[in-house]
Amino acid sequence: MKKEQVANCQFSVWYPIFKKHTIKSLILPLPQNVIEYLLDDGTVVVHGSEDSTQQTQTNTADGEEDQEDIQWSDDETTTTVTAPEFPEFNAKVQEAINLLGGSVFPKLNWSAPQDANWIALNNTLQCQSLRDIFLLLKSSDFIAHDFTQPFHRCSDDSPDPEIGYELVLRKWSELIPGGEFRCFVKENKLIGISQRDYTQHYQHIYKQQDQICSALLDFFQEHVQYKFLDEDFVLDVYRDSWGKVWLIDLNPFGPVTDSLLFTWEELTSGHDLMADQTEQGDVPAFRYTTSEVTVQPSPCLSYRIPRDFVDLSTGEDAYKLIDFLKLQKSQQDESDEEA
Ligand SMILES: Nc1ncnc2c1ncn2[C@@H]1O[C@H](COP(=O)(O)OP(=O)(O)OP(=O)(O)O)[C@@H](O)[C@H]1O
Ligand SMILES: [Mg+2]
Structure with missing residues (x-):
């Protein structure tokens, strides 16, 4: 992943190109x-x-x-x-x-x-x-x-x-998490599609996998392929309840972007993901969470402790710790006075 690829994935770079197809x-x-x-x-x-x-x-x-x-x-x-x-x-x-x-x-x-x-x-x-x-x-x-x-x-x-x-x-648009997919594009070919919210099993994805896959492939071929500045990138899309596909975001093709149900090794190695498929030609690999058993905790859960508490408990921010101790002392002094 090159710096220029990251720079190209800034919102103000891709938005004018794909304005018609996004929020x-x-x-x-x-x-x-x-x-x-x-x-x-x-x-x-x-x-x-x-x-x-x-x-x-x-x-x-x-x-x-x-x-x-x-x-x-x-x-x-x-x-x-x-x-x-x-x-x-x-x-x-x-x-x-x-x-x-x-x-x-x-x-x-x-x-x-x-x-x-x-x-x-x-x-x-x-x-x-x-x-x-x-x-x-x-x-x-x-x-x-x-x-x-x-x-x-x-x-x-x-x-x-x-x-x-x-x-x-x-x-602001209410997006249903089961309608979101991440598409991996390498050398201007859609090689893989992953359910975006892999923490849940969505029955409709399982049932409509062929329709979803071909809707996303059509969207890619019609509106995205060869239109971006790079040939490797990651596309986030949304398929609404009418089946219309929207572009949500564009991300760099590399480890700063979450590879979801793929690994970056699979995506970048010469191994052809499409070879997983039957002889249907250019069909991307489509991955989704198959059953309740594989349901995972939400990836943002670990961020929910206020950073200050983490810093205090690990002693990473000495100034916060000093302020905290001063505050504790003043509260203690106050309660001592009241007693
Ligand atoms: N306009 C919107 N209104 C409401 N929710 C939105 C909107 N745009 C995006 N979202 C929700 O927020 C999520 C994250 O948005 P977005 O992909 O733009 O963030 P990001 O920081 O680029 O994420 P990532 O690091 O995964 O690439 C989307 O998956 C979608 O569920
Ligand atoms: Mg993004």
Whole structure:
């Protein structure tokens, strides 16, 4: 997997090519101060009025320079970080959310904050305001990865391509997990298809496997093949209840992308996966979870402990540990005084 392949899988690169076949989305460049806020490891205390639209209107006169309005309380034992506000960016985001119908699915150049959904009130990535978006983005290791190591596991030593970070807002769409599939494309050939949510057994997939496989192959041949910048890539698609196929995402062909019910060795080795099939010609290998026995735990489960607790328990973040101990001590002092 080359750096250039990863760069080509950024949302703003593939979206214009496949716009007609995917969920309506808007791309907003991230201002530098917002990037710094997202990367800052401080406590997330998002303030502001409940109604973010109102916030936008009352703050439009402010410059974005005011964002470093971090207020540290005098009491050193209870440090409160007030989240900065970004009035201009907030106005753009709110306008985009309104254009997309009021609810959006957020992601950056490559990743969505799927590992952070436990932190959201409704346990989904559905966002109605910049405040909802910030909470998810700041809590996600997947997002941190996009910022800090986008070219992790690339095989070439060339300099990293320049990245302009972007916030992608996609119209919120209720996708049924049993309708999602991941398609592996090598040398512009669809070699393998895997059920996306391999943690469950879906009867309809088992029953309609031939129809599903040919619908995805048709979609690929008609709308995707030879139209992308690379010949190796991974395509995520959705087959809706009317049988129409939609493109959901494009990912690099390599170990940063989860190979689901295949292994990367199988996918990259010379061994022809299609040889598994009968003499039907170019039929991709189609894999799905066959029975309840093979049901697996959800891959994002391990992310559900707040990172701070993990850092504290492993002693990875000394400052958090010191703050925690100070807080404990002050609480103890208070209760001593009361006694
Ligand atoms: N517009 C949307 N509305 C609601 N849910 C969505 C939307 N887009 C994607 N999803 C859901 O979120 C999941 C992850 O989305 P997406 O593939 O864009 O994230 P990702 O970070 O690229 O994931 P991966 O690391 O697996 O490639 C999808 O499988 C789908 O279930
Ligand atoms: Mg993806």
